[in-house]
Amino acid sequence: MNGFAKGILSFLDGIRMKLKDARYAFLFEPGDYTPDLKGNIKNDIDKLLLEWVGGEKPITILDLSGIPSDLMVSISGTLLKIVYDALFWGQELVVGGREQPLLVVLEEAHNYLKAGEKSISSRTVQSIAKEGRKYGIGLGLVTQRPSELDETVLSQCGTIIALRMNNSKDRSHIRSAMQDELQTMIDLLPSLRTGEAIICGEGVKIPSRIQFYKLNNSGKSSDPIASEKWMNKRNTDLDKYRKLLLCWRNQKLNGGKENE
Structure with a gap:
């Protein structure tokens, strides 16, 4: 067998x-968005x-955590492109960006906005950052x-x-994005306590050092306390590990907490 055939x-x-692979099902089996033989959907x-x-609720969360890493940049860029183009071209409509402004917040933005990349997500985010505000589309990274x-x-x-x-290196990057007279505030960043932050720019009248409220239920953003968890007895129930395997294979999280 020659090299071409092997390829x-x-x-x-x-x-x-x-x-x-179940992770690609959204791409190959999009349900009601699948065209029929005549091209109708x-x-x-x-x-x-x-x-x-x-939507009726003011916040919509698009969870891309289950998207394969090799598709993350393309999928996120396509989603942003759809939203931005639609609100741009429909800006004069009641559901357009000027009448119904939208703030796009990109969590873990470094995963698909890496410096030097010319991907669709990078190009679209640059367009939103440069021009989006006048069309009612804001950006939060x-x-x-x-x-x-x-x-x-x-x-x-x-x-x-x-x-x-x-x-x-991170501080230097932030320093370069701030006004010259505010750059000395960057020196305070290593000394901040948990929940403290420096805020400056258009959103505040004066640069400030602030303290965020601590949530009663911090959710999954908080780290497990390893020293306490290690004191617990190890679970040796095989069924629990079968369920663990199913969660992994199906790429679905267990919705409830188990106390067993």
Whole structure:
């Protein structure tokens, strides 16, 4: 078998594995968004826009944690492109960006906005950062690694909220995005306590050192207390580990907590 044939077989094996992988089901089996033999579809993107932008609740969360890493940049960029283009071209409508402003918040932004990349997500975010505000589309970037973000995008952020930051490279990146007279505040970042932050920019009248309220239920953002958990007896129930395996294979989290 020559090299060309091996390459074809390897490609087909890759496609076969993706077709069997549950994480790719949204791509190969999109349900009512699948076109029939005549190219007709039951639902169009307008329904997605209604769910994403026009829902009754003020916040819509698009959870991309189950998306395979090799598709993350493309999928996130496509979602942003759909929303931005729709609100831009519909800006004069009652559901457009000017009449119904939208703030897009990107959690863990460093995962798909890496410096130097020319991906669809990077290009779209740059467009939103540079021009989105006049069309009613704002942008919020949340990251623990500001040094990995594209400097063009970071420089367009009108308000910066910086929590404790020990890495000098990260601090330097934030410093370059701030006004010259405020850059000395960056030196305070390593000394901040948990929950404290420096905020400056358009969102506040004067640069300030603030303390965030502590949530009663901090959720999954808080770390487990390992020293306490290690004192508990190990669970040796095989059924629990079968369930663990199913969660992994199906890429679904266990909704409830078990006390057993």
